[in-house]
Amino acid sequence: MLGINVDQGLTYSKHCEIWRQRVFARIRILSQICTRSWGSSFRSARQLAEQFILSSALNGSAGFYGGITAKKNSRELDTAYNSIMRLVSRCLRVTDFEKLPPIVGWDSLEDWVQRRAAHLAHMVLRQKQITPARSLFSQDVVNKRKRKKLRGWRDLSIRFLPPSLYPYIDQVPRRLEPWLFPRVVFRASSCKKNDTYIEKRMAALETLASVCQDSKDGYRMVWEIWSDGSVESTTGHGGSGGAIWSSDRIEPFWSLSAPAGSIVPSYNAEISALVCCMDAFLEIVIPKYISAKDAVYIVCDSLSVFCFCNLILIICILI
Incomplete structure (x- = not known):
């Protein structure tokens, strides 16, 4: 679900390189669509940029938390995010990038990633999980005492999330199949x-x-x-x-x-x-x-x- 790619050294270098290629490829497409010659409105450009963000490396994958701790890996993604906001808002390069999020109506990249990751975790926890007891049955474990001990384990729900993640959970409305x-x-x-x-x-x-x-x-x-x-x-x-x-x-x-x-x-x-x-x-x-x-x-x-x-x-x- 989280899509982590690690190399032999158990680092995210290869994963970050894949991010960079995907993000900047979408920025090139967005720069062609968001120009004034296309006549696209601010709202249409903003919606298209959101879809590109959700389908690219800025989708809150687990490796980005490693990128946040390592400034070298996260700097390019921050630059890409600022470029997307500059394209949507059509502000000049002299505009300070700190003023772009209020103009576009977005949060910072770190808040965006945390909210997306919390939402993914919430959606996973809403589904029925395989309990340890069932996993023991699948592995043909015959230890009845251990099986009885794990029987009280129940399905996870939102209450198992840390309270600090509650504000980041987006209540997505139900969609038609x-x-x-x-x-x-x-x-x-x-x-x-x-x-x-x-x-x-x-x-x-x-x-x-x-x-x-x-x-x-x-x-x-x-x-x-x-x-x-x-x-x-x-x-x-x-x-x-x-x-x-x-x-x-x-x-x-x-x-x-x-x-x-x-x-x-x-x-x-x-x-x-x-x-x-x-x-x-x-x-x-x-x-x-x-x-x-x-x-x-x-x-x-x-x-x-x-x-x-x-x-x-x-x-x-x-x-």
């Missing part, structure tokens, strides 16, 4: 970039007809997430717009638009529109209106955005 999430379908039309207007129109009509047909195939409701970005010839910058439709409404359930020339280039405008639509879908629709019997469709006119939808959806669901 993956198989209970609403079905999400990705589908690309057969038109090409050089096709005529009539061919593109026919491909769009076929796709829309399939969406309408799926609403009758055993689904309680069909949700459609529309997003698009455009470019204006005089400025070279695009606008974006998005809407969420449901099969039981005539008007859009939620919509948002930005005029051309005000945000970013065309492709990036499509990405930002898709991110805004996914944020609204996860924050507004899923908590109150969604059901496991619903179908969800993401509709866009760009193949590149269609390929990028998988990454955006996975990140949003994890958040």
Whole structure:
């Protein structure tokens, strides 16, 4: 669970090197996404950075406690954490790193690691543990006196944690199992970039007809997430717009638009529109209106955005 890697000298040098590679690889990706040319909001960048932190070396693994005691090993991770906060907050390098945590809304790296480690320990203690008596049975131990002595050992619970760890335990709300999430379908039309207007129109009509047909195939409701970005010839910058439709409404359930020339280039405008639509879908629709019997469709006119939808959806669901 803790993922400790030690070398022949029983040190964490190799483990820290793996940390460094993973952390800085995610920082390079984050630096590309959090730049202003992508049009990502502060909240979206912050959520994405949190997921990168939880999936990297800053995930509170046991070896980091060795890194805290050895300043040489923890210095690079502290630098990486400060770089992530600087990217999310978009503060200049002259800004003191001690002012970054209040701006981003995070704790220090050491508090983050302690809280994460305490939460992992709490989740493990909530599960049923193998008692010493059962372990004796599995090993075919026949000493009845010793077996009776260990029978009073019971399952662990939160009361076995030190009281100092209570403030660090995050009460995570219950999540649906993956198989209970609403079905999400990705589908690309057969038109090409050089096709005529009539061919593109026919491909769009076929796709829309399939969406309408799926609403009758055993689904309680069909949700459609529309997003698009455009470019204006005089400025070279695009606008974006998005809407969420449901099969039981005539008007859009939620919509948002930005005029051309005000945000970013065309492709990036499509990405930002898709991110805004996914944020609204996860924050507004899923908590109150969604059901496991619903179908969800993401509709866009760009193949590149269609390929990028998988990454955006996975990140949003994890958040």
